[in-house]
Amino acid sequence: MSPPRLPVIAAAGAFAVAAAAVLLPPLTASGATPACSVEYSVTNSWDSGFQAGVKIINNGAPTSSWSLKFDFAGTQKVTQGWSAKWSQSGRTVTASNESWNGALPTGGSVDAGFIASGKGSDPAPTTFELNGVTCDKDPGSSPSPSPTGTDPSQPPADPGTAPALHASGNKLVDAKGAERHLYGVNRSGGEFMCVQGRGIFDGPVDDASVAAIADWKVNTVRIPLNEECWLGTADIDPAYAGANYVSAVKDYVSRLEAHGITPIVELHWTYGTYTGNSSGCADVHASCQKPMPDAQYSPSFWKSVAGTFKDDPAVAFDLFNEPYPDRATTTLDQAWTCWRDGGTCPGIGYEVAGMQDLVDAVRAAGAQNLVLIPGVAYANDLRQWVSHEPADPAGNTAAAWHSYNFNTCSSASCWNEQLTPVISKVPFVAGEIGENTCSHGYVDQVMSWLDAHDASYLGWTWNTWDCSTGPSLISSYDGTPTPYGTGLRDHLRSLR
Structure with missing residues (x-):
């Protein structure tokens, strides 16, 4: 079956969030530098909405275009944005570069922001992906196996692995x-x-x-x-x-x-x-x-x-x-x-x-x-x-x-x-x-x-x-x- 056509919410603003400071890339628990880092902050809020900004830091190879993706934990909904092409599907928000800020060299950063409905006190996003790569993650790390149980009628392979069929x-x-x-x-x-x-x-x-x-x-x-x-x-x-x-x-x-x-x-x-x-x-x-x-x-x-x-x-x-x-x-x-x-x-x-x-x-x-x-x-x-x-x-x-x-x-x-x-x-x-x-x-x-x-x-x-x-x-x-x-x-x- 093919998916239904999904609506895209996007709006371009008239101003950009200024860069606050030059940041050194953070280290993961193992000491390795993650491929990218993201700083997320709520800069203003009111009863029915809030304003937030993201700072994207590229620690990997240079790229001529970028796309950031994250999920809201609550009912937040992007209504306006700037310095990126903003869209939202369900809880998933995507911010893609404008024509003038796509280049992101190694060690480079870019700032963007948005206004959303909802409460600024709602849980902030915790996971960010830049061009499909999870940021602030040890590049050598592996996901942990699921703690879910097994059934003898449908035996798994070794724990944490899928079987060869x-x-x-x-x-x-x-x-x-x-x-x-x-x-x-x-x-x-x-x-x-x-x-x-x-x-x-x-x-x-x-x-x-x-x-x-x-x-x-x-x-x-x-x-x-x-x-x-x-x-x-x-x-x-x-x-x-x-x-x-x-x-x-x-x-x-x-x-x-x-x-x-x-x-x-x-x-x-x-x-x-x-x-x-x-x-x-x-x-x-x-x-x-x-x-x-x-x-x-x-x-x-x-x-x-x-x-x-x-x-x-x-x-x-x-x-x-x-x-x-x-x-x-x-x-x-x-x-x-x-x-x-x-x-x-x-x-x-x-x-x-x-x-x-x-x-x-x-x-x-x-x-x-x-x-x-x-x-x-x-x-x-x-x-x-x-x-x-x-x-x-x-x-x-x-x-x-x-x-x-x-x-x-x-x-x-x-x-x-x-x-x-x-x-x-x-x-x-x-x-x-x-x-x-x-x-x-x-x-x-x-x-x-x-x-x-x-x-x-x-x-x-x-x-x-x-x-x-x-x-x-x-x-x-x-x-x-x-x-x-x-x-x-x-x-x-x-x-x-």
């Missing part, structure tokens, strides 16, 4: 041969924030936010990505692309693994002009869901991603979010041929990379990681998955399925007919389940059916959006569930 028949097993199931959530943001010039992730991805996910007894998080942001193409702001983007994704993967959570990195938005049936946008760039991956960038994306994580078998790869070549072609057979083989596909104006091309790209990079392969009809139709299954020399693939109450195949009778033949052959992961009702009646049915068929599933999505505009599991990144999210949370906890 492999397909064995129609089961997923760990390095010791024990059967595993993937139960978890999606963490949307990496697919759209960067291409919209608003950051890398939507909301916090620090250790505290991962601990909140783990508290739901989640053992898997799927991370949607954008191929142009990962590859650093010219149309993406460098602050959110290339090395900065890759580093942010790697950091998040490490934090998840430190809590024993399996990361699934997934290709969500891709390049290529498509204006046919069910088109998400006319833009050639990776700014919406396209019907199929593109031959220009998608194999390169997967070769790079696979090369990045090939020595970490705990990371799983989901090849493409929701293929829908069936909406562009005239027959289902044509759609499945396009799905597997790519090339010139009926109704699609760009050269397509098929699922076989992407499997080949992953394995050519030397990665033996588990690969998830979705079906057609927005991953809701798997009827010809087995007969068109891509060849994999590593023998490590699983079928991926998406299920929402508004999909065509949304009943137990359809699942019995279309899914059971696939489940009997290969491991089966419902990479997205959800509903647009702000309730959990449908996902309760889906989870019950999948449990009975020994399958895995992940809810969409761990983001604080209005559940009436999209299936949002939480209302706060501390793990407070929406009415919809309550169903998933309580069910996952019941399994442990």
Whole structure:
């Protein structure tokens, strides 16, 4: 599923906060200099609002642009700002440089400020990220493992680590041969924030936010990505692309693994002009869901991603979010041929990379990681998955399925007919389940059916959006569930 378009609050002020003094970079507890430091201060307050300033100090490599991100702990809302382009989504605030103050040399600093509604006495932000890197943090430190417990029916790997997974028949097993199931959530943001010039992730991805996910007894998080942001193409702001983007994704993967959570990195938005049936946008760039991956960038994306994580078998790869070549072609057979083989596909104006091309790209990079392969009809139709299954020399693939109450195949009778033949052959992961009702009646049915068929599933999505505009599991990144999210949370906890 693609995220809803989120509102951006931004206002430019007419004055800047002056620099107070030249500061020496602070040291962390181990004595190492952090990559960046941030000073936050409330300079004025009144009954319904306050004025605050931030001083950003760059202790790392010089940069030509910057973006600062932090979360409010209360109900504060930015209403006006200066010396930066200010925006806010939920509790997450982003400040990006103006055209005249983007250069930030090593040892350099920049000041910016804002006015917000709320109370200045509300808790101040505690964690700041500059260009995706956590400030005031020892660069050699590692996140602490989660203190959450385990269950003998779903054994973890060594404490604080995620298990290496492999397909064995129609089961997923760990390095010791024990059967595993993937139960978890999606963490949307990496697919759209960067291409919209608003950051890398939507909301916090620090250790505290991962601990909140783990508290739901989640053992898997799927991370949607954008191929142009990962590859650093010219149309993406460098602050959110290339090395900065890759580093942010790697950091998040490490934090998840430190809590024993399996990361699934997934290709969500891709390049290529498509204006046919069910088109998400006319833009050639990776700014919406396209019907199929593109031959220009998608194999390169997967070769790079696979090369990045090939020595970490705990990371799983989901090849493409929701293929829908069936909406562009005239027959289902044509759609499945396009799905597997790519090339010139009926109704699609760009050269397509098929699922076989992407499997080949992953394995050519030397990665033996588990690969998830979705079906057609927005991953809701798997009827010809087995007969068109891509060849994999590593023998490590699983079928991926998406299920929402508004999909065509949304009943137990359809699942019995279309899914059971696939489940009997290969491991089966419902990479997205959800509903647009702000309730959990449908996902309760889906989870019950999948449990009975020994399958895995992940809810969409761990983001604080209005559940009436999209299936949002939480209302706060501390793990407070929406009415919809309550169903998933309580069910996952019941399994442990």
